[in-house]
Amino acid sequence: MKRKLSLLLCAALVLASLAGCKPSASENDSSSSASGDISSGGSSSGDSSQEIPGPSDIPEINFMVLSGPTGVGAAYLVDSYAAGSAPTDAPFTLNTTVVADNNQVTDALVNGSADVAAIATNVAANLYTKSDGAIQVLAVNTLGVLYILEKGDSVHSMADLRGKTIYATGQGANPEYVLDHLLTANGVDPSTLDIQWMTAQEVSAKMVSSEQAICMLPVPAATALMVQDTGVRQALSLSDEWEKLDQGVLPMGCVVARTEFIQENPILIDALLDLYGDSITFMTEEGNAADGAALVAKYGIAPNEQVAQAAIPQCNLTFLTGQEMRAALEGYYAVLFRTDPASIGGGMPYDAFYYGGE
Structure with a gap:
């Protein structure tokens, strides 16, 4: 309208x-x-x-x-x-x-x-x-505004997250539920991941101080992190992953x-x-x-x-x-x-x- x-x-x-x-x-x-x-x-x-x-x-x-x-x-x-x-x-x-x-x-x-x-x-x-x-x-x-970011080059699909440690924000809200659903739909048990829930600022600090790390952040926090640390790359758009399941918009x-x-x-x-x-x-x-x-x-x-x-x-x-x-x-x-x-x-x-x- x-x-x-x-x-x-x-x-x-x-x-x-x-x-x-x-x-x-x-x-x-x-x-x-x-x-x-x-x-x-x-x-x-x-x-x-x-x-x-x-x-x-x-x-x-x-x-x-x-x-x-x-x-x-x-x-x-x-x-x-x-x-x-x-x-x-x-x-x-x-x-x-x-x-x-x-x-x-x-x-x-x-x-x-x-x-x-x-x-x-x-x-x-x-x-x-x-x-x-x-x-x-x-x-x-x-x-959808969620992204998986990585310092490294090991994540190219949802299945690649199996067994990984992920720093993430949004526990008990859309980010947690979206991530769980996408993992399950791609054959990954969320319990096989070590998901560490924290604030966006804490996630960013963890990523900047690490040599290799993975996180889930929404924009603009994700954007700010990539501006701050050029070693961080966008590994996955969770909007794109959602659309692959053919279940409408996110x-x-x-x-x-x-x-x-x-x-x-x-x-x-x-x-x-x-x-x-x-x-x-x-x-x-x-x-x-x-x-x-x-x-x-x-x-x-x-x-x-x-x-x-x-x-x-x-x-x-x-x-x-x-x-x-x-x-x-x-x-x-x-x-x-x-x-x-x-x-x-x-x-x-x-x-x-x-x-x-x-």
Whole structure:
């Protein structure tokens, strides 16, 4: 789903959604006036025409993204619709927080301090089950971003990993389940590997200090490591290995929102999806590589512009909504359920999980 919002439509969306939207104040209270008097609907006192809402009238969305590939596609959106830079006729402003851990995102969604968030797909399914449907998934924003890297030249297939020691990040999340599934599908018992789970920073340190080593990392951490140590090579793309199994795409990142927020602000959600899709388009267009990388570095989504520019083409950014989103996620969740039902909360998500995917 990909639509463009005109400036006039954006203004109309604001007027239509203000009555139902109750924006949260940011930590510095800079948007407290967003909850001011809206009973007049922005009408001018001199004639029947309506004024375009000013910045103080625009509803605010508390938005949270993960650093790394899941947050990369939102960089242009975050920059363009921050309170200080959004156009006066914007349908919303974003109060954005960038965090490094999925648990921080789920906690914020549960306690209501985040309205919309970019998060790992298996974490979204888990949260939906554990919170009794407190969130819905709006879109898939990232496909496969995992790579096997090596200092050496011994790994050219999944089977070559048998018996190896692998430094890896992502235990209990998509990376672990994807790796287990791909190993098993290629006739390798995961228990025959010595997988040492650690943070991305610890993995990188291990690789740099070793003469021969193997790791699994997502971009941009994988990109940063290869920039730091030219002796590290990309051995396998786990997206390519997944596609060899002919079981659909590998959706690893998604956009979710609190169900209550969606119900109270359906027009605002549709506006957000339109503009998020535009952000993905901007970030993936070749002519915007330098500008996009600068934004990713500016918001701490990647460590610096050099890494960001090299990593963005490998981030597999996409924007799937509606039935296309649902088909991609259901295929992936079916694989995870067969691998480990607990990975998605013990069962397949209900129809209500998929916004616009009925």
